[in-house]
Structures are given as structure tokens and as C-alpha cells.
Amino acid sequence: MSFSPLVERLMETLRVLPGVGPKTAQRMAMHLLERDRDGGRRLAEVLDTALEQVGHCQRCRTLTEETVCRLCESPRRDDGVLCVVESPADQLAIEEAGGFTGRYFVLHGHLSPLDGIGPEDIGLALLEERIAEGQVQELILATNPTVEGEATAHYIAAQVAGQGVTLSRLAYGVPMGGELEYVDGGTLSRAFNGRLPFSALR
Amino acid sequence: MSFSPLVERLMETLRVLPGVGPKTAQRMAMHLLERDRDGGRRLAEVLDTALEQVGHCQRCRTLTEETVCRLCESPRRDDGVLCVVESPADQLAIEEAGGFTGRYFVLHGHLSPLDGIGPEDIGLALLEERIAEGQVQELILATNPTVEGEATAHYIAAQVAGQGVTLSRLAYGVPMGGELEYVDGGTLSRAFNGRLPFSALR
Known part of the structure; x- marks a missing residue:
């Protein structure tokens, strides 16, 4: 025996969430169906809206439902320093640490030729345009301290070389x-x- | 700083799921937005459909999108033995253990006067009707071995007393x-x- 087909399908589909195995999916499905249908409906709706409307900032590529994100719009940030990160979560971590007053550029990943992820997939053309605007004096390559993150930093460094931009990497x-x-x-x-x-x- | 309002709202809403705190909600939101938008859309849709269509079986009250569930429809189960459980998950656990060939009745909870949960909330009128049909010879009170589960079992036992039904409880x-x-x-x-x-x- 099992639950009804639609309940089983809900349990299966909940497993698209990271870290959710069969037992957790069952617990989640039972919780929503038995105790929090309103919450479940709200989740379905917000999820749908977010996936529909949240895209990438045209300037820094971070996740946002606006054309240009609030941080790029802010007049209080320093246009002279641009910090390149792999993900919006990395950007948030740096913002929460405090102290950095420049702007960001979000790659949404790192170069990974084996997975078919090349320079165009991580927005390097847009980064190049940004550098060409001439305002950026320092580019902080804050990709992850992993093999892929290092390789991506080196690739960007080579791309930017000779344009009068100071390059740095986190200590x-x-x-x-x-x-x-x-x-x-x-x-x-x-x-x-x-x-x-x-x-x-x- | 934080993420954009809609991304923040998605993270908050994911917390309707049991066991999901702020960090997990962030990880889930990032995963869906960054790496699995199709999965997220599928989740929103299935969740919506399930909450819309899954109700209670008219006969045993288990979760199902049918009027009467497959187990109640099955001609191969013994109408003489009825097992009363608190939840569909308990029912599934008993089915998976194997060996029980009777039918089920699902309370969706237990009596809890302090929370305002009385006999009508756990379907005892429907259970009474079922007993009155006269086919049930043994009623297995498989509510949880907790204070509330015990109290609920005692309440049902008192309700059914004198109708010629054998009452039992799990060992x-x-x-x-x-x-x-x-x-x-x-x-x-x-x-x-x-x-x-x-x-x-x-």
C-alpha cells in the first residue's frame, strides 16, 4: 500500500528541495495536508510568483524582481571597487560581514568546462562591458577558494589584464x-x- | 542588506514546511532560483493541485483525491475488523508492517479538549455510523500510546460499548x-x- 497517487506525487515532488529525502518529504506532505493547508497554498503561490518574476539584475546579475537591483541603484556605494562573487548567497555573506562599500558582480557559478559552463554562462561579457565603462579601479575576485573558484579568478584576471584595473583576491x-x-x-x-x-x- | 523583497518572501514562506529554519529556507530558495526553476514550478503546481483536490475518504477519512479511497474500495479486505488510527501516516506504517487485512478508520488527530478538539473533529459520528452498519466485529484502537491517544481510545471504547463489538488495543x-x-x-x-x-x- 501507499498513499493516494496525488499524495504520492506531492511527496515525490517535494524532493526537488535540497536535503529532502523520502521520510522528510512524507512529513512535509502530511504537515501541509493535515495541519497547514493555508500555509501550503501560500507556498505554492509565492513559489510560482517568485519563479515567474525573479530574474537577474541587468547590471550586477544578482537575483531580483527589479530590472536593476537596489544595491546597484544605491547612490551611496563606491563605483570604484567591484567585488566578483559566485552567488547571491556569497554576496549576502559579504554584506552581512559589513565594511565593504563597493559594488558587486554575481557570476551564478564558476567556469567548469567539463559541465559545459563557459565564460558566457557566468556573464563575463557583461563584466567586460562594466570594466570598459572606466569607473572600476579595483576588482576584487571573491570567488570561492576551491579549484574551480581559483581557475575562474585566474581567467577573469587574464581577461582584465592591461586595462589599468587593480586586481585583488580575498586573503x-x-x-x-x-x-x-x-x-x-x-x-x-x-x-x-x-x-x-x-x-x-x- | 538582504535579498530582494520577493526572494525574502519566498524564504519566509518556505518556513511553513516542518523542520525548515532560516538557513535551510535560504538554501532551498537559492537552489530553486539558481539551479532548479523547473523543479520549483513543478512543486508549486503539484502543491496547488494536491491542496485543491486531496480531501478525506467518505468512508474511512484517510487522505485521498477520490470520493472513496482504494483500500475502502478493495473487495479483498476483511469488513469484520476495523483499525482506528490517528493519522494516514500511522495507517501506512501498519500497512507496511504487513499482516493486517481489515479496514481502517482515520481520526486525523486525537481528542484534546484544551485545544478545542472534540469528538466531532475526529469523525466519531462517522465511526458510530460505521459500527451501526453491523459488519464490524472487532475494533482495534490503534491510537498512539500517549496520554491523548489513550484518552481517545477510552472515549471510543465507552461510545461503542454494548454494541457487541470486540475492542482491542495494540500490545x-x-x-x-x-x-x-x-x-x-x-x-x-x-x-x-x-x-x-x-x-x-x-
């Missing part, structure tokens, strides 16, 4: 509040090689 | 494959009091 090192014992070897040797004079640290 | 005892060391005291003393002659066990 590597031990995470704040972490314990050395639990830091992986690669990070630790990077932190050793990149050690700073004590007086340079505030 | 209490130590779970199969469990280790005695980890079984709670209440269950253990129940299992002691209800101990069976060795020859009765196969």
Missing part, C-alpha cells in the same frame, strides 16, 4: 575564532606563507 | 530489535506485567 588564512588544531593543512601552510608583521595587525 | 512491550538498556521504564514495566508464557511465542 587566505586561519579563520577567526577557529582552533589551529582543526584547521586543514593547506590553509595552515597558506597562513604561514602569508604571515604578517605583528605591527601590521590591529 | 505494549519492548520494541523488536531494541536493547533493554535503552527502553524507558514505563515500557519496561508494561512489558514485565504483560509477560507471556514462553510457549505462546513463536
